[in-house]
């Protein structure tokens with residue numbers, strides 16, 4: 001059984017989520033397109049995903065029953081290179097959400113200068129209720145159904161919520177069996193034993209740590225003793241907490257889909273991880289008290305790291321945020337309405353497409369290593385990734401100062417202008 005990762009009801013607050021996550025992504029794009037004066041044709045191209053594939057995934061369950069799951073793969077734009085983006089397993093996965101996530105991948109690759117377009121995939125399923133064998137059969141059939149789109153030169157999936165190296169290994173094996181030869185470059189985030197990269201598991205959380213470091217330097221904030229709150233204690237949230245603790249930050253609260261723990265005196269992120277592994281949740285950590293999702297978001301702290309789902313900081317709770325900086329480990333955790341409220345309050349928001357780009361950067365390194373059949377050491381990987389995130393931060397910060405816009409809009413200006421250029425130089429086929 002896959003470890004419990006989410007209960008869609010437990011962590012949500014009572015506020016209204018946006019009607020469409022893709023609508024939220026479009027709103028961010030349109031604001032940047034307006035400011036850049038992008039012409040109408042390019043606007044239409046970038047507002048419309050290039051390919052949207054919906055598949056039926058019939059799976060024989062352990063009791064003999066056949067169930068059919070819905071799966072998706074969306075390629076938003078491939079002007080700058082092959083598609084790149086994770087695969088999410090979650091009961092709430094919809095085509096609308098996958099389209100938004102694919103669009104954000106386009107921007108993320110553009111601002112970090114990585115030669116990929118944006119893509120994303122997902123299957124609407126509840127992995128908690130499935131055995132390992134059922135998950136494997138579903139994954140292999142999903143990989144087969146989307147094999148008409150993916151490939152090392154075409155579109156390269158990676159892990160996202162509730163998917164991990166083991167699932168990437170099944171996808172890689174399935175595509176390799178079809179081809180009759182091993183295709184390591186088909187996915188990233190694989191185990192190191194089959195062509196994965198050192199540093200990939202920690203890469204997104206490490207990138208979040210670097211983004212916090214860069215933000216703190218601009219805010220004149222000392223990381224030693226800085227208090228942090230983390231929502232979502234999975235791959236991204238737990239790694240960010242652990243690496244930031246090494247920089248001197250103090251974790252005062254963390255939450256996952258099943259519970260939360262708050263202790264002003266500081267929680268050891270490694271101990272919390274061990275507690276989570278043994279009990280299935282970060283809730284109930286000895287000596288701590290639980291807080292509601294709304295309370296978690298409004299705890300006085302220096303650094304707030306949403307690292308779970310979209311639309312967690314919204315119009316109805318943004319005013320309560322008392323952090324100095326919000327660093328988005330998750331994709332799309334802040335709605336445009338909340339962005340405006342946070343900006344008015346003077347809270348710095350380091351946007352997802354920058355803050356969590358460490359994962360795609362090391363995925364890119366993995367793909368390069370697979371293609372070259374030549375593997376790098378961990379020092380080289382972490383150093384190269386650090387430089388890309390720090391340089392991208394500096395570039396975006398400079399744009400935000402020059403244009404007098406927040407960091408999200410600055411990042412979007414950079415991303416959209418790079419896409420505009422790529423689309424123009426390639427020209428419109430035919």
Ligand code: NAD
Nearest residue numbers: 005011161162204232233234235236256257308330331359
């Ligand atoms: P994960 O499955 O490892 O962890 C997700 C965590 O969020 C779990 O602790 C889960 O319990 C918690 N969670 C889920 N719903 C919640 C809720 N309603 N309230 C509180 N906690 C909740 O996933 P991950 O890979 O860490 O991804 C987390 C986020 O980071 C996602 O938005 C994902 O798209 C984004 N992201 C991940 C990567 C990556 O490399 N894994 C890269 C970039 C962005």
